[in-house]
Amino acid sequence: MSDLAIKTAASESRYEITKSGAFARQQNRFTTPFGSGAGELPVEAGRYRLLWARVCPWAHRQIIAFKILGLDEVISVGTANPVRTSQGWEFSLDPQGVDPVLGIRFLSEAYAKADPDYTGRATVPAVVDITTGKVVNNDYFKLTNYWETVWAPFHKQGAPDLYPQELRAEIDALNETLFHEVNNAVYKAGFAQSQTEYEKAYDVLFARLDQLEDRLSRQRYLFGNRITDSDIRLYVTLARFDIAYHTVFKANRNRLIDFPNLWNYAKDLYQTPGFGDTTDFDAIKRGYHLNRGRNPYQILALGPDLSIWNERHDRLRFSGTAKEEAHGV
Numbered sequence: 232m233s234d235l236a237i238k239t240a241a242s243e244s245r246y247e248i249t250k251s252g253a254f255a256r257q258q259n260r261f262t263t264p265f266g267s268g269a270g271e272l273p274v275e276a277g278r279y280r281l282l283w284a285r286v287c288p289w290a291h292r293q294i295i296a297f298k299i300l301g302l303d304e305v306i307s308v309g310t311a312n313p314v315r316t317s318q319g320w321e322f323s324l325d326p327q328g329v330d331p332v333l334g335i336r337f338l339s340e341a342y343a344k345a346d347p348d349y350t351g352r353a354t355v356p357a358v359v360d361i362t363t364g365k366v367v368n369n370d371y372f373k374l375t376n377y378w379e380t381v382w383a384p385f386h387k388q389g390a391p392d393l394y395p396q397e398l399r400a401e402i403d404a405l406n407e408t409l410f411h412e413v414n415n416a417v418y419k420a421g422f423a424q425s426q427t428e429y430e431k432a433y434d435v436l437f438a439r440l441d442q443l444e445d446r447l448s449r450q451r452y453l454f455g456n457r458i459t460d461s462d463i464r465l466y467v468t469l470a471r472f473d474i475a476y477h478t479v480f481k482a483n484r485n486r487l488i489d490f491p492n493l494w495n496y497a498k499d500l501y502q503t504p505g506f507g508d509t510t511d512f513d514a515i516k517r518g519y520h521l522n523r524g525r526n527p528y529q530i531l532a533l534g535p536d537l538s539i540w541n542e543r544h545d546r547l548r549f550s551g552t553a554k555e556e557a558h559g560v
């Protein structure tokens with residue numbers, strides 16, 4: 232946790248809140264990199280289990296990368312209930328309410344196995360070494376980069392390069408911006424405990440969305456005509472925007488569907504294998520809306536209309552061929 236961050240007794244927040252009322256996300260506890268160097272986590276098929284919840288954007292990124300790269304064949308996946316309990320993420324979707332591989336009921340058990348003194352929030356995504364049952368990496372920011380690089384020997388045939396060498400510096404720079412000004416900015420707006428901090432986050436978020444809207448008016452994806460790691464990172468926030476952030480987090484200057492380029496870009500990705508087929512809007516809605524503190528009567532909003540995600544997008548104007556046109560319908 233950052234020096235500034237305190238848990239405010241007055242607000243009884245379970246999140247890390249600074250004195251001025253800003254959300255200052257906790258540090259990752261398990262950050263050992265994957266690789267072949269001394270002390271690194273060995274890259275080995277069948278050894279790890281990725282734990283996620285369909286509601287979570289940081290975890291969803293990993294699943295999109297798995298599908299695109301074919302890593303779901305070599306790393307198993309465990310799915311927690313999208314509605315977090317007072318004891319944290321629970322594997323209540325599984326028979327007997329226990330993860331079938333790790334035999335745990337709550338995610339916190341795998342964190343405790345790795346560090347009995349861990350006092351932070353037990354978060355997804357978390358990678359567990361099946362041989363020990365311990366969490367070995369929960370570095371939500373870097374994980375996709377490991378899947379894209381050191382895990383390359385296990386990529387499926389024909390998998391695209393989501394993190395091309397020649398673009399890495401630019402991708403890293405954009406990812407940093409996306410993190411502060413989009414991915415985490417929605418949380419900073421939603422968790423702020425002062426008007427000033429909420430407004431700061433809101434302004435940063437919409438200023439960046441305006442810039443991205445402009446960038447995407449000139450090219451199909453963030454880096455031209457190829458999907459990269461950055462597109463995965465932007466997509467997971469956009470997919471949650473109108474259904475959750477716009478209402479629950481008060482990120483409501485306008486909706487995603489009010490930005491013509493961002494909206495068509497989001498639909499384009501949604502209709503691409505790996506994106507829409509891993510997006511569970513019902514889980515997202517439940518996970519954000521059925522928070523007991525915010526919604527004591529547990530009323531689930533009926534809207535918005537989600538069928539529009541399958542409507543035709545206009546992005547083929549940047550790279551259209553007859554074949555792609557047909558696919559985009």
Ligand SMILES: N[C@@H](CCC(=O)N[C@@H](CS)C(=O)NCC(=O)O)C(=O)O
Pocket residue numbers: 256257258259286287288289290319352353354355356369371
């Ligand atoms: N690991 C990061 C980011 C991942 C994250 O925030 N995951 C959320 C779900 S989207 C989570 O697992 N929260 C559990 C909790 O707050 O108890 C963190 O600690 O802030």
